[in-house]
Amino acid sequence: MPRTNKENRNLPKALLNRFLKREDGALSVEAMLILPLLFWSMFASYTYYDSYRQSAINIKGAYAVADVLSREAEDVNAAYINTMYDLLENMVDTRAPVSMRVTYLTYDGDNDLHDVLWSCVRGTGYQKWTDAEIVKIKQRLPVMPDNGSMILVETNNTYKAPFQMAFKFADFEMDNLVFTHPRVFDQIVNTDPACLGV
Numbered sequence: 456m457p458r459t460n461k462e463n464r465n466l467p468k469a470l471l472n473r474f475l476k477r478e479d480g481a482l483s484v485e486a487m488l489i490l491p492l493l494f495w496s497m498f499a500s501y502t503y504y505d506s507y508r509q510s511a512i513n514i515k516g517a518y519a520v521a522d523v524l525s526r527e528a529e530d531v532n533a534a535y536i537n538t539m540y541d542l543l544e545n546m547v548d549t550r551a552p553v554s555m556r557v558t559y560l561t562y563d564g565d566n567d568l569h570d571v572l573w574s575c576v577r578g579t580g581y582q583k584w585t586d587a588e589i590v591k592i593k594q595r596l597p598v599m600p601d602n603g604s605m606i607l608v609e610t611n612n613t614y615k616a617p618f619q620m621a622f623k624f625a626d627f628e629m630d631n632l633v634f635t636h637p638r639v640f641d642q643i644v645n646t647d648p649a650c651l652g653v
Contacts, residue, residue: 550615554579555578563601
């Protein structure tokens, strides 16, 4: 039976309604739309978690080095500092090089000055502290008694994201500064020539 003019006029509308009501294939389209966002959010979450994890490992490594040095009763030499640096590298286990600076200083209360007795550097991120340079971080150092001594351990490395997502996750520097008082002797002697003459 042939269609009437009215039925012919309503045919496009009926076909469109039928198309809009169909549900087969909807899951595939939704999956294609949501999967990129899902993967991006997973990678972004892991990257942020990894950066905080790396920061915590860095500070724990600096505390470990400071704690070992604070208990030292013998002289410190180049092999000792190298071992501390190896310990730090193994603890941090990062995708970027690690730098370490260990400084032993005393406080002159009469002149309100910190005197650097020795300063050792491993890695490429630091220069040795000197009496003239240590004043740059005076505000970051704790209050010390006159003639008091302190071990200062600084660590640095660059955080590199494990994934590069749609936007650039910039590398950033992780710097830590840890200080402690010697636990055994008030004077920790360093016999490494590279650490002296500051």
